[in-house]
Amino acid sequence: MPRFPKPPEGSWTEHHPGLGTGPVSYEDSITPEFYEREKEAIFKRAWLNVGRVEQLPRKGSHFTRTIDAANASIIVLRDREGEVRAFHNICRHRGNKLVWTDDPKQDTAGFCRQFTCKYHGWRYDLDGSLTFIQQEGEFFDVDKDRYGLAPVHCDVWAGFVFVNFAREPEQSLREFLGPMVTDLEGYPFGKQTAHFGYTTTIHANWKLYMDAFAEFYHAPVLHAKQSPEKYSSAAQQAGFEAPHYGIDGPHRMVSTSGVRFWEMDTELVKPMEVLTRSGLFGPWDAIDLGEMPSGVNPAKCDPWGLDSFQLFPNFVILIWSQGWYLTYHYWPTSYNTHVFEGNVYFLPATTIRERIAQEMAAVTFKEFALQDSNTLEATQMMLETRYIDRFLLNDQEILCRHLHKVVGDWVDDHEGARK
Structure with a gap:
């Protein structure tokens, strides 16, 4: 049976009382005026x-x-x-x-x-x-x-x-990143030079897309049509309801398990995934990258699937147990548009089969990201109606709650310092 670390007593969110547990406002994602404020307070001050x-x-x-x-x-x-x-x-x-x-x-x-x-x-x-x-x-x-x-x-x-872009940064880069991120030092990022990338414009606020990759609560529902009929139950077995969340300063991370449903039941995978031995979770043939640094799989999930580190404000590093990683960037262009960049990294392939497996993983992730972006554009449209201005978040959405709290704090701190 998979072994997961137990969460601390009580809920994740309740262990961060500053975040609150009540309904939240998304006014920070639908207001041109706030976008101008966060440009000055965040993107001209953060690393x-x-x-x-x-x-x-x-x-x-x-x-x-x-x-x-x-x-x-x-x-x-x-x-x-x-x-x-x-x-x-x-x-x-x-x-x-x-x-x-x-x-x-x-x-x-x-x-x-x-x-x-x-x-x-x-x-x-x-x-x-x-x-x-x-x-x-x-x-x-x-x-x-x-x-x-x-x-x-x-x-x-x-x-x-x-x-x-600050005249004088308030912190060095290392101070800004903090120990949760710098504990990733030693992971072989520099060896994984086989690279696939894509860029697209999303008609939604950048923070809404950050939220989409901060929880796995949506995956069995939103992505169920991407896979065969039994995908939703398989996703739940694979630990989409993540067993570990971490917060350190303005940064956050989520870690989840790695049950390999393709090894449990071949009815759960597509024929193309069987042929290429690859798909959403990357190439099926895991790569041994050696001993991992302490920052990887900090909760010691067994089996472990992935860690997703959201570096404030707009950068994500996602490390997979199969021996590859990807990055996401969310570059705001207005209060309700941004450029999304996805980049996937592997060790250089040594065989044609390895190369095909890498390309299959990259294409599959692009398809899943497009599903997320389509949903978020629908979210943006309805938030801007303002008929409802407070929304419920559950305990699994603690990182979403944290991002919007940190954004507001950075804006308030910057504007308070100028007074």
């Missing part, structure tokens, strides 16, 4: 993940990232010393966007030894310094040392690249 170091394989490698919620476009690069840096993507001459290809509205990536503005040819080194001004003699006592690219605070943890 934001913008990618991984594997995107910068050598000196001169770079990529750009547009972050609407911070009104920013940045260049992330590896400099001549091998360090990862970030700069605002703007020329110091007339304000042209410095790095772009055919469409300035689209992000790009590449390699160069220096950056040259497309408008008037000003050049910048990889350390951001201004090295060349076209017809420099036409300017008035210009000091190139004073007009390098504007830097953005940048740091790396476990291969994940983070930036912070």
Whole structure:
């Protein structure tokens, strides 16, 4: 029989009295004014993940990232010393966007030894310094040392690249992440370089999609049609009602069990899953990644299925017991739209069968994510009617309650500090 850790005495939510247990408001997800407030209070103050170091394989490698919620476009690069840096993507001459290809509205990536503005040819080194001004003699006592690219605070943890737009961050990246997240150090993120990704625009507030992956209460219902008739009961056996929740500062996590229903009854899986030996839970043939760090499966679920870590504000790392991981990003573009990014990572395949199993897992997760997004757009539409303004959350939805509480606290703290 599967063995699950017992929750603390009483409910999960009641062990965090600051969260309350009453109905909650989603006004923070349907108000243009609040979106403007959280842009200033959160996305210009928190550490934001913008990618991984594997995107910068050598000196001169770079990529750009547009972050609407911070009104920013940045260049992330590896400099001549091998360090990862970030700069605002703007020329110091007339304000042209410095790095772009055919469409300035689209992000790009590449390699160069220096950056040259497309408008008037000003050049910048990889350390951001201004090295060349076209017809420099036409300017008035210009000091190139004073007009390098504007830097953005940048740091790396476990291969994940983070930036912070505050003039001076209130915490270092490590302090901001806290022990629940940093206890993941030692997990082989850097070895899992086989990558599949997708991006789509969702017509719903970013927090509503964060909520969708903060609980498994919805899975046997929402995703039942994706699988055969008996999927709902199998999902419950697999532990969708998660046995462990964790909260640390602004971050949260949920851990659940790993009963492999495809080994119990082949009627519960699709023919394509049998052929590829892969599906929603990833490749069936588990990969041994060695001893896991203390932050993985903190509740010691036996058997263990997955851990989902929500790093405030908009980044999720989901680690699977089968030996792979995925990330989600939720980038706000307005109070009721955001760009959702899903990225799936595996060890590089050594056989064709392994590659097919990885692709099957990536495609299956994309389909499930689209089911979630369709539901959330329906949620957004009805929340905006405001005919009902308070909604019930159960004990399994503690992480949803926590996210909206933290968002409100960050906005209140920021605005209180400015008074």
